[in-house]
Amino acid sequence: MSDLHTVNKSPFDKNSLDTCLRFAQAGSSILLIEDGVYGAVKGTVAEAKIRDALAKHKVYAMAPDLRARGMTEDRVIEGVGLVDYAGFVDLVESNDKVQAWL
Amino acid sequence: MKLAIQINEGPYQHQASDTAYHFTKAALEKGHQVFRVFFYHDGVNNGTRLTTPPQDDRNVVNRWAELAEKYELDMVVCVAAAQRRGLVDEGEAKRNGKDATNIHPRFRISGLGQLVEAAIQSDRLMVFGD
Amino acid sequence: MSEIKNFLYLNRRAPYGTIYAWESLEVVLIGAAFDQKVDLFFVDDGVYQLTKGQDTAGIGMKNFSATYRTLGDYGVRHMYVDRQSLESRGLTQNDLIQVAWEDFETDEQVDNIVEVIEADQASEVLGAADVVFSF
Numbered sequence: 040m041s042d043l044h045t046v047n048k049s050p051f052d053k054n055s056l057d058t059c060l061r062f063a064q065a066g067s068s069i070l071l072i073e074d075g076v077y078g079a080v081k082g083t084v085a086e087a088k089i090r091d092a093l094a095k096h097k098v099y100a101m102a103p104d105l106r107a108r109g110m111t112e113d114r115v116i117e118g119v120g121l122v123d124y125a126g127f128v129d130l131v132e133s134n135d136k137v138q139a140w141l
Numbered sequence: 142m143k144l145a146i147q148i149n150e151g152p153y154q155h156q157a158s159d160t161a162y163h164f165t166k167a168a169l170e171k172g173h174q175v176f177r178v179f180f181y182h183d184g185v186n187n188g189t190r191l192t193t194p195p196q197d198d199r200n201v202v203n204r205w206a207e208l209a210e211k212y213e214l215d216m217v218v219c220v221a222a223a224q225r226r227g228l229v230d231e232g233e234a235k236r237n238g239k240d241a242t243n244i245h246p247r248f249r250i251s252g253l254g255q256l257v258e259a260a261i262q263s264d265r266l267m268v269f270g271d
Numbered sequence: 272m273s274e275i276k277n278f279l280y281l282n283r284r285a286p287y288g289t290i291y292a293w294e295s296l297e298v299v300l301i302g303a304a305f306d307q308k309v310d311l312f313f314v315d316d317g318v319y320q321l322t323k324g325q326d327t328a329g330i331g332m333k334n335f336s337a338t339y340r341t342l343g344d345y346g347v348r349h350m351y352v353d354r355q356s357l358e359s360r361g362l363t364q365n366d367l368i369q370v371a372w373e374d375f376e377t378d379e380q381v382d383n384i385v386e387v388i389e390a391d392q393a394s395e396v397l398g399a400a401d402v403v404f405s406f
Contacts, residue, residue, distance in 0.1 A: 062394045073156045124167035132142050139268040139405040253301040260402045268405040
């Protein structure tokens with residue numbers, strides 16, 4: 040029994056990623072979408088949070104959103120899985136429900 | 142799986158409606174069902190037929206309408222949110238003394254119960270917002 | 272009739288600055304007719320929705336704070352509040368309204384269903400829900 044958490048805002052704009060990480064149960068999956076994908080990029084003050092999260096969760100980021108924002112794959116934190124919209128659908132299906140952290 | 146889609150923001154202002162669209166389309170193409178697409182808060186503004194977006198960019202309203210036509214989607218705009226924001230169909234115009242309608246024919250105005258019902262009847266509720 | 276689901280309304284925004292608090296409450300009120308199991312969780316600025324003494328006369332907006340006090344009559348069993356969100360805002364439970372609840376079939380009564388909880392309990396509440404509404 041595990042959930043998929045979506046985070047759509049940048050970690051430098053809102054605290055949604057922080058709040059998500061406070062409540063997401065171990066083993067759950069976190070998907071960064073829209074501006075949330077900036078959290079997946081190396082070299083930011085949020086990087087440590089994502090690295091810590093990877094110890095307890097599967098973390099993914101939307102590849103189309105990263106590309107749109109000029110963030111190439113080599114800039115993504117190692118261990119963060121990249122998915123497209125079809126992959127997003129698969130994640131929803133393979134988890135019990137979705138918690139949206141807006 | 143059977144999906145309920147909730148969209149909280151209007152076209153263009155936020156990416157919510159775009160992400161919801163691409164997700165919904167991907168789900169349908171994979172053979173999943175969409176029980177209902179429910180537009181709430183400023184999301185009701187996705188239901189106007191009067192947008193004229195620039196030619197070189199996506200047409201958010203028409204894109205939803207085309208998807209709805211292809212897959213027979215039930216696209217519902219919340220009546221209370223619509224009344225606040227001026228999204229009007231024939232029935233609402235008559236009831237509330239408005240001299241115009243602006244809803245796109247592929248959308249229907251209905252109550253919040255439709256969102257609750259969708260959450261009950263579906264396997265997953267997806268919320269796209271700000 | 273499908274099985275009864277466990278609904279969790281996730282409230283993270285303050286009242287009045289945006290409409291999300293009020294319009295999410297409208298879903299809770301309408302949802303009562305569907306007889307599901309309903310809990311609310313207030314976290315981040317959402318805790319401000321429950322503060323006492325709201326007076327909106329000066330900003331010309333409808334004061335909907337009294338509606339929270341009726342939620343016990345609308346099938347809501349728990350109104351969970353994140354302790355950390357309260358503390359970082361300098362608030363305590365005393366700053367929040369009380370909401371009474373009664374089960375009309377069993378006559379079970381609870382004086383106050385507003386319950387301040389720790390993060391681990393909140394994780395479980397969120398994890399156990401069948402549906403999470405976000406606004």
